Amino acid sequence: AQEIGGDDKEVVREYFNNVGFDRWKKIYGEETEGVNRVQLDIRVGHSKTVENTIAMLKGGGPLSGVTVCDAGCGTGSLAIPLALEGAIVYAADISAAMVEEARRQAEEAIAGAEGVTMPEFRVRDLENLEGKYHTVVCLDVLIHYPQEKAEGMISHLASLAENRLVLSFAPKTFYYNLLKRLGELFPGPSKATRAYLHAERDVERALEKVGWRVRRRGFITTQFYFANLVEAVPF
Numbered sequence: 218a219q220e221i222g223g224d225d226k227e228v229v230r231e232y233f234n235n236v237g238f239d240r241w242k243k244i245y246g247e248e249t250e251g252v253n254r255v256q257l258d259i260r261v262g263h264s265k266t267v268e269n270t271i272a273m274l275k276g277g278g279p280l281s282g283v284t285v286c287d288a289g290c291g292t293g294s295l296a297i298p299l300a301l302e303g304a305i306v307y308a309a310d311i312s313a314a315m316v317e318e319a320r321r322q323a324e325e326a327i328a329g330a331e332g333v334t335m336p337e338f339r340v341r342d343l344e345n346l347e348g349k350y351h352t353v354v355c356l357d358v359l360i361h362y363p364q365e366k367a368e369g370m371i372s373h374l375a376s377l378a379e380n381r382l383v384l385s386f387a388p389k390t391f392y393y394n395l396l397k398r399l400g401e402l403f404p405g406p407s408k409a410t411r412a413y414l415h416a417e418r419d420v421e422r423a424l425e426k427v428g429w430r431v432r433r434r435g436f437i438t439t440q441f442y443f444a445n446l447v448e449a450v451p452f
């Protein structure tokens with residue numbers, strides 16, 4: 218990963234509206250043509266994170282009628298299956314391209330499904346999300362937040378959640394491993410935004426500061442993908 222100066226958030230928005238959109242739409246998609254080995258491996262890892270998240274959420278009871286905010290929804294990998302489970306989903310992303318793709322996929326997947334509410338998709342920076350939701354989920358977005366900004370972001374997400382907050386992030390313990398692999402993942406210049414890894418302890422501390430504790434945790438790994446998954450609840 219290379220360092221890009223300036224405002225990280227603007228860089229992230231720009232990336233996910235352009236080269237990052239094409240790249241991640243491909244990774245999160247189903248086609249295999251033109252998808253390389255590393256991207257396929259990340260696809261597998263990420264879908265495990267989505268699966269584990271859904272299992273975690275269903276562990277708390279059926280999702281029918283449960284309000285869920287999916288912060289940084291990407292192409293809708295989580296929002297769509299949650300809606301199909303009967304959840305009332307509000308999904309937002311900083312990238313208009315991502316939101317448009319998520320909406321397109323949702324229309325395809327949900328059209329005609331009985332008793333399913335179409336997620337409400339919005340182009341919105343997660344710091345500007347408002348309202349209250351039974352559950353807030355934020356998968357693989359912390360990688361775009363430096364530690365000093367992660368705390369505020371976690372506290373904001375917790376303020377939107379009434380019952381639980383589920384977060385996934387790339388753990389810092391795998392820093393060197395990941396760095397090595399990121400070299401393969403982002404071989405050329407201008408393909409990557411900076412990647413920030415987080416220590417589980419730091420994430421937990423940020424949650425504790427605002428009165429939340431980790432109730433369940435998981436770890437997902439494939440060759441090129443690493444994620445800690447935590448489910449937090451109010452103390």
Ligand code: SAM
Binds near residue numbers: 291310357358
């Ligand atoms: N959560 C989705 C998933 O797991 O399929 C997408 C993960 S993708 C690696 C990261 C996403 O976070 C991108 O779609 C990006 O546009 C979005 N994102 C990054 N920073 C954001 C911010 N500050 N507010 C909202 N979305 C953001």
